[in-house]
Every structure is written in C-alpha cells, then in structure tokens.
Amino acid sequence: MPVGTAASVKSLTTEQLKTLSPQSSVLSPEIVLSPEIVLSPEVILCNTFHLMLRPGIERIEKLGGVHKFMSWDRAILSDSGGFQVFSLASIRKVREEGVEFRSHIDGSLQFLSPEKSIEIQSRMGVDIAMAFDECPSYGLSHADVERSMELTHRWAQRSLAARRSPLFGVVQGGVFADLRKRSVEEIGAMDFDGVALGGIAVGESKEEMFDIVNYAASLMPAGKPRYLMGVGTPEDLLDAVAAGIDMFDCVMPTRNARNGTLFTSRGKVHIKNAKYLEDEGPLDPQCDCLTCRWCTTRSTTSGSTLT
Amino acid sequence: MPVGTAASVKSLTTEQLKTLSPQSSVLSPEIVLSPEIVLSPEVILCNTFHLMLRPGIERIEKLGGVHKFMSWDRAILSDSGGFQVFSLASIRKVREEGVEFRSHIDGSLQFLSPEKSIEIQSRMGVDIAMAFDECPSYGLSHADVERSMELTHRWAQRSLAARRSPLFGVVQGGVFADLRKRSVEEIGAMDFDGVALGGIAVGESKEEMFDIVNYAASLMPAGKPRYLMGVGTPEDLLDAVAAGIDMFDCVMPTRNARNGTLFTSRGKVHIKNAKYLEDEGPLDPQCDCLTCRWCTTRSTTSGSTLT
Numbered sequence: 301m302p303v304g305t306a307a308s309v310k311s312l313t314t315e316q317l318k319t320l321s322p323q324s325s326v327l328s329p330e331i332v333l334s335p336e337i338v339l340s341p342e343v344i345l346c347n348t349f350h351l352m353l354r355p356g357i358e359r360i361e362k363l364g365g366v367h368k369f370m371s372w373d374r375a376i377l378s379d380s381g382g383f384q385v386f387s388l389a390s391i392r393k394v395r396e397e398g399v400e401f402r403s404h405i406d407g408s409l410q411f412l413s414p415e416k417s418i419e420i421q422s423r424m425g426v427d428i429a430m431a432f433d434e435c436p437s438y439g440l441s442h443a444d445v446e447r448s449m450e451l452t453h454r455w456a457q458r459s460l461a462a463r464r465s466p467l468f469g470v471v472q473g474g475v476f477a478d479l480r481k482r483s484v485e486e487i488g489a490m491d492f493d494g495v496a497l498g499g500i501a502v503g504e505s506k507e508e509m510f511d512i513v514n515y516a517a518s519l520m521p522a523g524k525p526r527y528l529m530g531v532g533t534p535e536d537l538l539d540a541v542a543a544g545i546d547m548f549d550c551v552m553p554t555r556n557a558r559n560g561t562l563f564t565s566r567g568k569v570h571i572k573n574a575k576y577l578e579d580e581g582p583l584d585p586q587c588d589c590l591t592c593r594w595c596t597t598r599s600t601t602s603g604s605t606l607t
Numbered sequence: 608m609p610v611g612t613a614a615s616v617k618s619l620t621t622e623q624l625k626t627l628s629p630q631s632s633v634l635s636p637e638i639v640l641s642p643e644i645v646l647s648p649e650v651i652l653c654n655t656f657h658l659m660l661r662p663g664i665e666r667i668e669k670l671g672g673v674h675k676f677m678s679w680d681r682a683i684l685s686d687s688g689g690f691q692v693f694s695l696a697s698i699r700k701v702r703e704e705g706v707e708f709r710s711h712i713d714g715s716l717q718f719l720s721p722e723k724s725i726e727i728q729s730r731m732g733v734d735i736a737m738a739f740d741e742c743p744s745y746g747l748s749h750a751d752v753e754r755s756m757e758l759t760h761r762w763a764q765r766s767l768a769a770r771r772s773p774l775f776g777v778v779q780g781g782v783f784a785d786l787r788k789r790s791v792e793e794i795g796a797m798d799f800d801g802v803a804l805g806g807i808a809v810g811e812s813k814e815e816m817f818d819i820v821n822y823a824a825s826l827m828p829a830g831k832p833r834y835l836m837g838v839g840t841p842e843d844l845l846d847a848v849a850a851g852i853d854m855f856d857c858v859m860p861t862r863n864a865r866n867g868t869l870f871t872s873r874g875k876v877h878i879k880n881a882k883y884l885e886d887e888g889p890l891d892p893q894c895d896c897l898t899c900r901w902c903t904t905r906s907t908t909s910g911s912t913l914t
Contacts, residue, residue, distance in 0.1 A: 313897070315897065355884070359884070359885060362885055363885060363887060364887070371901045577662070577666070578666060578669055578670060580670060580671070590620070590622065594678045
C-alpha cells in the first residue's frame with residue numbers, strides 16, 4: 301500500500317498512482333514481470349494522527365470523507381494513530397483510558413483512545429480501520445513490553461466493541477518470541493477481519509526483525525489477511541511474502557525518491573552523488589520505466605532541428 | 608513557450624508537457640476550444656544564463672546537447688542571457704565588448720558578449736538562438752535608453768556575424784515610441800530569422816506596455832515571426848495576438864501554479880486563501896482538466912466500499 305500520510309501520496313497524481321510502470325528489476329533481477337503488468341495499487345494508506353490534526357475530522361467529514369477529500373475511488377486503509385502518538389508526539393501521557401498528547405503542529409492538547417480512533421477512522425469513511433495500539437520503543441525490557449502488550453490487547457477489545465467497518469487487529473510483543481506468540485494467539489482469536497504485525501522495523505536488526513516476522517507469521521490465522529506494518533525495502537517485501545505476509549505499507553518508495561535515493565537492480569542509487577553528474581545511462585539498465593527508457597534510447601536519437 | 612529555466616519545465620514531466628489538457632476557459636469564457644485540442648507546445652525556452660552557470664556548457668555539450676540533457680525532442684529556443692545579466696547578477700560591469708558579472712551561485716567571475724552568448728547557445732544545440740542585448744531598467748531617461756539601444760544594435764550585428772543557427776534579433780527602446788520605431792527598423796532590416804520585442808513587462812504600466820506593443824508590432828516585418836519576450840497573463844496573450852504577436856514565453860503559468868495561484872475564467876484564484884478551505888467546487892467551473900473534472904463529479908460519486 302502506497303502511503304498518503306496527509307491524504308496525498310506525495311509527488312504522484314492519483315492517475316499516475318493507478319498506472320505506475322512495472323519495475324520488476326527493482327524487486328530482483330531474476331523476477332521477470334510481463335510488460336503488461338502495471339503496479340496499480342488497490343489499497344492505499346492514510347494516517348489518522350496526521351489527518352485528525354490537520355485538516356481535522358470535522359472538515360474531512362464535511363467534505364464527504366477521505367475518498368472524496370483526496371479523489372481516490374479505490375480502497376483506503378487508515379492506521380489508528382497509535383504508532384505516530386508514540387513516535388511523533390514529544391509530550392504524551394498514557395493512561396488506561398487512552399493517550400493525551402500535544403499536537404506537533406500547534407501545540408494543542410489532543411486525546412486518542414480506542415473508541416476515539418475508531419470513531420475518527422469511521423467518520424473518514426475508510427474501508428479498513430486499524431485497532432488502536434501502543435507501540436513500545438525498541439530496547440525496553442521484557443516486563444515493560446509485556447505490560448504494553450497487555451494494554452494493546454485490552455485496547456483491541458475496546459476497538460472491536462467500537463467497530464463500525466472492517467477492522468484489523470495489531471499484534472505487539474517487541475522482539476520477544478514468547479510475547480509475540482501470546483499476542484498472535486490473543487489478537488488472532490478476536491473477531492478481527494485481518495491481523496497486522498505492529499512494532500516491527502522500529503530499531504531492531506534485520507535478523508531480529510525476520511526472526512520475529514517468520515515466527516509470528518507462521519502462527520497467524522490462515523483465513524485472514526496478514527499485514528506487516530511499516531515494511532520495507534524491496535528485499536524485505538520478498539522475504540516477508542515468503543514468510544506468509546499479504547499486505548505492506550511503507551513511506552520508503554515515495555520518501556526515498558523525493559530525496560534522490562532510488563531502488564535499482566544493482567542496489568540503492570543515491571542520484572545526487574557527484575559520480576552521477578555526467579552519467580548518461582538509465583537509472584537502472586533492467587528497468588523499463590519512462591525515465592530509464594529515455595536514458596537508454598537518447599544516445600541514439602538526436603535533437604530536433606528547426607527547418 | 609513554456610519556460611524550462613534550468614532545462615526543466617518545473618513540476619511537469621516532458622510527457623505531461625506534451626499532453627496538457629485544454630483549458631479554453633482560462634483564456635476567455637467566450638472562446639470555445641474543441642475538446643480534442645491539446646495544448647502541446649512545439650517550442651520551449653531555456654535560459655543561457657542559468658545553464659552556463661549550472662551545469663555549465665561543457666557538461667551539457669558532453670551529455671549530447673540540451674535536447675538530450677532534458678529529454679525534449681521538440682524545438683528549444685534559448686534566450687541570450689542578456690535579460691538575466693541585468694536582472695539577476697548583483698555585480699556587473701558593462702563594456703562595449705560585453706558584460707562581466709558575478710555568478711549568483713558561487714560568486715565566480717563570468718563574462719558574456721554577443722560572440723560568447725551565441726557560442727554557448729550553439730553548443731547547447733538549440734533550434735532558435737537569441738541575439739545578445741542589453742535590457743535597460745524601467746524609469747531611465749530617453750538619453751540613457753537611447754545609448755543602451757544603440758549598444759544593443761551593435762551587439763545585434765556582432766551576434767549575426769557569429770550566427771551558427773536560426774537567430775532572432777531583439778528590439779529595445781523602453782517606453783519611448785521614437786526609440787522603438789528606430790529599433791524595429793534597424794533590427795528588422797538585419798538578416799535575422801525572427802524579431803523579438805525585449806524590455807517589455809519590466810515595470811511599466813499595462814497601458815504603457817500595450818501602447819508600445821501595439822505600436823512596435825505594427826512596424827515589425829510581416830514575413831518573420833514576431834516574439835514578445837516575457838509576457839504574460841492570459842489576457843495579455845490575447846491582446847498581444849490581436850496586436851500581431853506570434854510567440855511568447857513566460858514563467859508565470861508554472862511559477863504561479865507552484866505557488867498556489869491559478870488562472871481561471873473568473874480571474875485569479877489564490878487557492879491557499881482561507882475561504883477555499885472547505886470549497887468543494889472545481890477550481891474553475893468552466894474547465895475540463897483532470898482536477899476540475901474530479902471536483903465537478905465527486906459530489907455525486909461515493910467512496911469505494913470493501914466487501
């Protein structure tokens with residue numbers, strides 16, 4: 301799922317988003333996609349935390365919901381705001397009831413709870429909502445992560461009770477296998493429409509990450525979509541698919557591209573590096589996107605001539 | 608001609624540039640264009656001044672010329688750098704030979720003359736080059752503008768002598784009718800492939816501007832393209848066409864759009880103004896571009912529903 305944090309997938313129009321060129325080489329040189337295949341996402345993600353602060357749920361609702369607000373007529377999944385409250389809000393106070401935090405935009409006092417998050421997601425009119433969870437930092441003790449996970453489980457029950465649309469639960473448990481097992485079992489047993497792995501790619505090593513993803517995915521309910529939140533690089537996606545994951549979201553593709561970092565069949569290219577100043581070649585010799593096609597063909601075409 | 612100052616028409620891919628939607632309403636509500644008409648520019652403009660400073664003519668030449676550098680396979684016209692030397696370079700020294708100035712990028716000492724400008728434009732490989740001229744500020748005395756115009760005429764002869772491709776001459780003379788008459792006659796009598804009006808829209812009133820444009824255009828050679836440099840608003844274009852002008856360039860369409868100002872059939876819209884916060888309507892009710900079509904139809908369509 302491409303990420304439209306503030307109800308816009310940055311740098312792309314919705315038309316461009318629907319007709320992205322196939323770039324099989326980015327996934328792996330061995331994978332050959334048919335040229336007819338277009339990466340045309342059926343679901344995109346938007347952020348409850350960002351949208352509740354600006355432009356605010358009242359305004360989105362007044363303008364007909366988030367689909368109309370961003371002119372996207374396919375499915376939208378919203379996260380719950382949980383991850384952002386813990387990663388972006390500098391001042392926050394977690395209670396059983398929910399989380400009080402300061403807006404990073406205007407400093408105003410805000411509140412999110414399972415019921416509040418579900419209400420906002422429902423009023424946005426998304427197709428898939430996420431249960432409100434606490435996302436513990438990497439490096440906390442087993443006891444702290446366990447306490448946090450138990451809060452997430454109680455919040456999951458409250459999110460379910462407030463459900464008004466398809467709703468996914470979120471598994472936590474940090475890098476601890478026993479906690480992940482317990483969390484998959486408890487969240488998996490609840491009446492969610494899909495199950496997500498949260499608290500992944502928050503600072504742990506790739507090895508730790510895939511130990512947990514492989515283990516947790518093997519325990520997840522077979523009959524429900526399995527969603528790995530916030531992952532990842534092209535290689536990560538392939539490894540996670542092999543582990544049994546069905547859905548992903550990550551800001552990486554658009555954020556990296558905006559900042560001049562490109563995923564290619566030869567690895568990452570930092571296009572602003574001096575060595576590319578006079579490089580005439582395509583960004584990726586195995587890629588057939590418009591930009592790479594231009595670079596490949598332009599050495600044999602000449603400029604126009606006014607006659 | 609859309610303006611690609613640094614060999615890129617900002618915010619548009621070359622493919623988008625070739626297939627711009629028709630927006631007849633922007634020109635005038637009375638003008639009805641066929642829906643099949645696409646504003647697909649045959650010529651775009653790039654800036655000698657900007658490109659000689661960054662990335663430099665050596666690099667552009669090494670990469671196969673400006674067409675290949677920007678992946679544009681239609682015609683390109685370059686200005687001579689004259690206007691920018693006088694409007695952008697903070698430190699400059701004008702002599703009969705040419706102009707010495709400091710780069711606004713790295714402070715390096717640079718030099719432009721008729722011969723140097725024509726050489727750079729030729730090495731870029733543009734389809735139409737412009738003669739190197741001096742563009743006097745608005746508000747100078749008749750005597751000062753006359754001295755400047757005479758220098759421009761001598762530089763025009765030197766530009767012609769250095770010509771290596773189709774070359775347009777530039778008429779100067781400020782807001783003084785007698786000087787414009789003399790300049791049109793002298794430049795028009797030289798062996799240029801087209802004649803441009805320079806030093807327009809540099810601070811004078813609209814009335815002064817069109818007094819000069821109407822008068823000068825009526826004196827310009829009938830058999831050569833007439834180019835009004837640096838103009839202008841949609842209304843300006845219509846008025847200038849009525850005066851006999853054939854070609855224009857202006858950064859206004861892309862620069863305004865990037866900054867949230869839109870030309871519509873109801874006049875300029877500053878879309879960041881608070882009054883548009885909850886405006887659901889199209890940017891222009893008479894426009895049929897993608898964005899306006901979305902706004903027009905979205906009040907009757909509903910968001911997708913996951914089933």
